[in-house]
Amino acid sequence: MQSKLCHRRTAFARTICAVATILIGAVATSVAASTAGAIVVAQADEPTGQGTLNTIDTKARKLNITHGPIAALNWPGMTMNFGVAPGIDLGSLKPGSKISFTLNRGVDGVYVIDAIRTDE
Numbered sequence: 001m002q003s004k005l006c007h008r009r010t011a012f013a014r015t016i017c018a019v020a021t022i023l024i025g026a027v028a029t030s031v032a033a034s035t036a037g038a039i040v041v042a043q044a045d046e047p048t049g050q051g052t053l054n055t056i057d058t059k060a061r062k063l064n065i066t067h068g069p070i071a072a073l074n075w076p077g078m079t080m081n082f083g084v085a086p087g088i089d090l091g092s093l094k095p096g097s098k099i100s101f102t103l104n105r106g107v108d109g110v111y112v113i114d115a116i117r118t119d120e
């Protein structure tokens, strides 16, 4: 839970993250419930990238993408492969498309695409 909140970029969000970490660990249920609302909001602020979809491996569920810088992760632009979360339909994607995507960090620490859309 708190890792998503910690992905937020602003100093304010990082402060909230630190406070939430303390509260979730130590304080009563009523306080934890109030911090839960902030965490739900933070999910809309996952790391986001934009780029060009180069290739689609439907079987392995991997996309090769040339993406621009991803500021939230301090990543420069690069060409790389991404895994895709279960439930994302790859059938409507086409090589060469301009795309936007969001990333979610799995339990193994590797970022996978958990949302993707084609840009006009």
Ligand SMILES: [Cu+2]
Pocket (backbone or CB within 6 Å): 067, 075, 077, 078, 079, 080
């Ligand atoms: Cu990359």
